[in-house]
Amino acid sequence: MWLHTRRLMLDPKLVRESPELVRAAIAKKHLEVDLDAVLAFDTQWRAQLGEVEGLRAKQKSANNEMAALKKGSPEFAAKVQEMKGLSAQVKEKEAQLGPIEAQWRAGMLTLPNLPHASVPEGRTPAQNVVHATFGSTDAVSPLARPHWDIPGFDRLFDFARGAKVTGAGFPFYVGDGARIVRSLIQFFLDEAGQAGYQEVNPPIVVNAASATAVGQLPDKEGQMYQTVEDQLYLVPTAETPLTNFFRDEILEEAVLPVYRCAYTPCFRREAGSYGKDVRGLNRVHQFDKVELLKWVHPSKSYDELETLRAHAERLLQKLELPYRVLLMCGGDTGFAQAKKYDLEVWAAGQKRWLEVSSCSNFEAFQARRAQIRFRSKETGRPELVHTINGSGLAVPRTLAALLENNLQADGRVRLPAVLAPYFGRETLSFG
RNA sequence: GGAGAGGUGACGGAGUGGUCUAACGUGCAUGAUUGGAAAUCAUGUGUACUCGCAAGGGUACCGAGGGUUCGAAUCCCUCCCUCUCCGCCA
Numbered sequence: 001m002w003l004h005t006r007r008l009m010l011d012p013k014l015v016r017e018s019p020e021l022v023r024a025a026i027a028k029k030h031l032e033v034d035l036d037a038v039l040a041f042d043t044q045w046r047a048q049l050g051e052v053e054g055l056r057a058k059q060k061s062a063n064n065e066m067a068a069l070k071k072g073s074p075e076f077a078a079k080v081q082e083m084k085g086l087s088a089q090v091k092e093k094e095a096q097l098g099p100i101e102a103q104w105r106a107g108m109l110t111l112p113n114l115p116h117a118s119v120p121e122g123r124t125p126a127q128n129v130v131h132a133t134f135g136s137t138d139a140v141s142p143l144a145r146p147h148w149d150i151p152g153f154d155r156l157f158d159f160a161r162g163a164k165v166t167g168a169g170f171p172f173y174v175g176d177g178a179r180i181v182r183s184l185i186q187f188f189l190d191e192a193g194q195a196g197y198q199e200v201n202p203p204i205v206v207n208a209a210s211a212t213a214v215g216q217l218p219d220k221e222g223q224m225y226q227t228v229e230d231q232l233y234l235v236p237t238a239e240t241p242l243t244n245f246f247r248d249e250i251l252e253e254a255v256l257p258v259y260r261c262a263y264t265p266c267f268r269r270e271a272g273s274y275g276k277d278v279r280g281l282n283r284v285h286q287f288d289k290v291e292l293l294k295w296v297h298p299s300k301s302y303d304e305l306e307t308l309r310a311h312a313e314r315l316l317q318k319l320e321l322p323y324r325v326l327l328m329c330g331g332d333t334g335f336a337q338a339k340k341y342d343l344e345v346w347a348a349g350q351k352r353w354l355e356v357s358s359c360s361n362f363e364a365f366q367a368r369r370a371q372i373r374f375r376s377k378e379t380g381r382p383e384l385v386h387t388i389n390g391s392g393l394a395v396p397r398t399l400a401a402l403l404e405n406n407l408q409a410d411g412r413v414r415l416p417a418v419l420a421p422y423f424g425r426e427t428l429s430f431g
Numbered sequence: 432g433g434a435g436a437g438g439u440g441a442c443g444g445a446g447u448g449g450u451c452u453a454a455c456g457u458g459c460a461u462g463a464u465u466g467g468a469a470a471u472c473a474u475g476u477g478u479a480c481u482c483g484c485a486a487g488g489g490u491a492c493c494g495a496g497g498g499u500u501c502g503a504a505u506c507c508c509u510c511c512c513u514c515u516c517c518g519c520c521a
Contacts, residue, residue: 046481046482049481049482049490050481050482050489052490053481053482053489053490053491054489054490056489056490056491057489057490059502060490060502062501063501063502064449064450066501066502067449067450068449068450071449079501080501080502081501082501083501083502084501086501087501087502250478382478
């Protein structure tokens with residue numbers, strides 16, 4: 001039901017009046033979309049809609065005339081007969097309108113968000129632009145090794161028993177393993193709080209309407225775990241419940257910008273993943289993450305994206321981890337995003353970068369689908385907000401980098417000073 | 432999970448088949464009155480789509496979806512949510 005309602009992602013007027021902009025966006029994102037078909041459906045739909053509404057107007061005015069007639073009179077009976085024909089006509093036209101509208105909407109949903117002018121051209125991840133790099137990746141310690149090869153790793157991060165109890169990719173975190181996870185979560189939340197993000201503890205299962213509003217349904221249904229009886233979805237990120245907080249609401253302009261953060265476990269089926277990407281803590285089906293989210297005035301959203309990214313970066317700086325900032329090229333900018341930065345942390349043992357945060361401006365794309373608006377002071381009319389979100393941060397990969405970059409000769413891991421108040425000790429031990 | 436009562440506009444609340452373009456009240460906005468304010472009076476007060484250069488017009492929306500009917504806020508069915516009581520349970 002909800003899936004068939006009027007929720008679109010691009011402004012129909014924009015598509016109609018400036019199809020060249022949409023065409024350019026499709027090209028920049030290197031997508032294959034039949035825009036002309038969508039435009040044709042649009043024209044057809046509006047013509048049909050005009051007919052239906054004209055007939056209904058007739059029906060309505062005739063109905064008002066009937067109200068003045070005597071119930072049992074011959075005039076009344078005649079009118080009823082006359083109206084039957086009109087009624088049948090309306091039903092017929094409406095029946096035709098339905099499928100046309102459905103096709104138009106389905107087509108509209110294939111149109112991606114327009115990438116921002118500052119998004120670089122490019123098709124593949126190799127064409128992403130390294131926006132900035134922090135810390136050194138040169139000093140390769142002879143001790144450095146992938147975290148799963150650190151002696152004692154399995155005691156703190158028990159994948160085997162997790163597989164027995166649940167399945168692959170659901171590790172037990174034991175002892176210092178559990179403690180460091182908890183420390184990181186709390187560190188992230190405290191930092192976000194100080195940066196002005198109000199903490200929220202949301203539901204971690206959501207209904208279909210919420211999953212649809214942020215675009216996870218219908219496209220990514222296979223990526224989410226579902227409950228059997230209740231048709232609910234385990235959240236793949238706190239973004240899902242958090243963005244839906246204001247769904248179908250009109251906010252006062254004065255409350256913008258709203259900054260919120262939330263810790264949740266995140267559940268991802270990660271269908272189709274394989275190889276060393278999925279070793280150890282690199283990719284698991286359940287992981288912990290703190291998400292940062294902003295609802296902002298459209299005129300401010302690009303500044304707000306930069307400050308959100310800065311908040312996320314600050315965490316890596318405080319953890320003393322080398323990282324880089326990628327500005328995603330057109331081809332690697334997601335369907336729904338207008339601009340996206342990835343933060344990647346250096347994993348010295350694997351000698352590779354791991355994505356720990358993705359900071360995106362969705363402009364009005366999500367807000368349109370979720371109907372999150374504010375009442376403009378200027379016009380008095382409701383306008384769509386812009387939404388921005390990013391991780392701050394994902395725990396397992398941050399943890400992997402900590403383990404690989406800070407492994408000492410004694411087999412322990414030195415922890416950055418900022419974690420001391422949380423962890424209680426300066427080193428993490430596998431013994 | 433069981434039984435009962437409900438879901439109407441920013442809010443309260445009427446409306447049980449046709450003039451509902453939803454009474455009335457509160458709130459809000461503008462204007463009048465006032466030295467200023469309160470009170471009072473007047474006017475206005477949603478969302479979405481669509482047609483139109485515009486002025487303006489049309490259609491839909493009374494929790495959601497479907498049905499009956501010439502016509503549905505009103506009748507029927509299904510679902511969701513809230514409240515009360517009972518049961519069960521961290």
